[in-house]
Amino acid sequence: MYSLDVNFLKDRPAYHKKPENKGGIALKFPTGDLTLLYAGVAVGVGLPALLGVGLWFLQGKIVELEGTIAQLEQEGQRLDTEIGNINKIKAETSAIKGETQALVTVFDQIRPWSAMLQDLRDRIPATVQIETIKQIPPIAATPGQPSNNPAGGLEISGLARSFNDVNDFLLILQQSQFLKSTESRILTAALVDAPLSPGVGQSSNGVIIKPPQVVKYTIQSSMNDVPASELIRELEKKGTVGLVARIRSMQQTGVISK
Template identity: 40%
Template sequence: MYSLDINFLKDRPDYHQQTQGKAAPKKSVQMEGMTPLILGVVVGLLLPGAVGGFWLYLQQQNAQLTQQIADVDAQLGALKAQEAEIGKLNTEIKNVRTETTALATVFNQIKPWSAILQDVRERTPAGVQIKTIQQTETLPTPAPSAAPSPAASPAATAAPADPNASLPTINLEIAGTARSFDDVNYFLLTLQQSPFVQNEGTELVSAQLVANPTKLEVPKEDTQKQSAAKITYELPKVVDYKIKTTLNNVPASELLREIDRKGAVGLVTRIRTLEQITQEQNSKTGNPAQAKPQTQPSTQPQKTKE
């Protein structure tokens, strides 16, 4: 069942020499075959290490970028808060300017009656008396609106309207008596030179000789003495006149010196204060060219407390 194989060749010395001579080249061949494998293992280990190192670098850079983004977001939040505050301040400045312009417009539309009457009084000659001064208003007639042509540009159709077009015209009628026609003519000429009225709109409506309305009272003693002589007193006739004039469109801000000279100090102080406020606002905003408030002229006088 079993066979026993005995190999006596291994006991021979020449056999050991042959086997020993062939073993050395076989080992060198095996080492040369392992070099690519070793290189592959080294490369295989270096590549994941490089990838891992690059991944760690990217993670560090991402963390830094995230921190920078957070810092920028915080700065943006602070800038937005400052922008909101600046917008609020600009709105307040705009409101203050609007109120200042509105006040300047109101004050600029005022022509105090005290200054107008003082000017008339100073221009009245010695031989002229004023009985009444009547004020009348003439409302402006609305201009017919023409239909815009198709070829007209929007800028031409949207032309700004005259601010004086919607304001009433103030007319004055001065009535009284004078000693002569020369006094009436002199009074008319001096009124035409007034800075408060229109030169062309000041004209003489009527002038005629009438009986002197002045009452003459004689003491009783003189009356009893002169009753026997029958002496009568007759006063000279006077000229009854009417002069019509129209207030001009010059704004009060351009008549400050004349209004101040006539004694209307209150209005002058208000307008100069508004001009100073406007100059300070323009200097703060870097626009010093606008020295006076932009106001709309008016011809309507109003009574002011001086």
């Protein structure tokens, strides 16, 4: 007879064992929507690439800026040198202008004696004689301080027929363009015997003739400090042609204002 050998253990769930993965860790991929996974992978790969590109771009800009800075520093040094040269030229120009202006100022204060003497000859009355004309140095208003009028003044001495003649002579001098009217005054005026030539005061019979009396005067006045360039017409009237020509030439060049 035949006997049945049935193994029911194989049909039990506990009997079925999971196969061992001898090849390593089993990978289990997610299923469903993979958008987030792709996005994460893209971010993980793209971010370092963007950082690398940005770093490369910044390094290029830094090199470019360093080159620009070097050029600007070189240009700044060149400009500093040019500015120094310009300042030196300006200083030299200012010094030359100062010297020129000082020379022009002195030249513009010239009072030709020929013009002044001619002016006195034109103004002196017939009853007044001039014996001496003396230039006096400028007098400072305050001791130790420079004078306000560096041209100085004149002292005129002589004889006049009367005191009225001396006063008239003073009034005429006050109208002169070469003298200051406010600083013209009579210093001294006194009656003296008129000077006679030797032998004139004694007659043939030995009688001494007393000479008439006249007024011996001294008038003092300050020279006008008006620039000569403002007295061109008066200088031309007195025949000072050379000085007038030089003043007009400097006016044309702009050294002296018209």
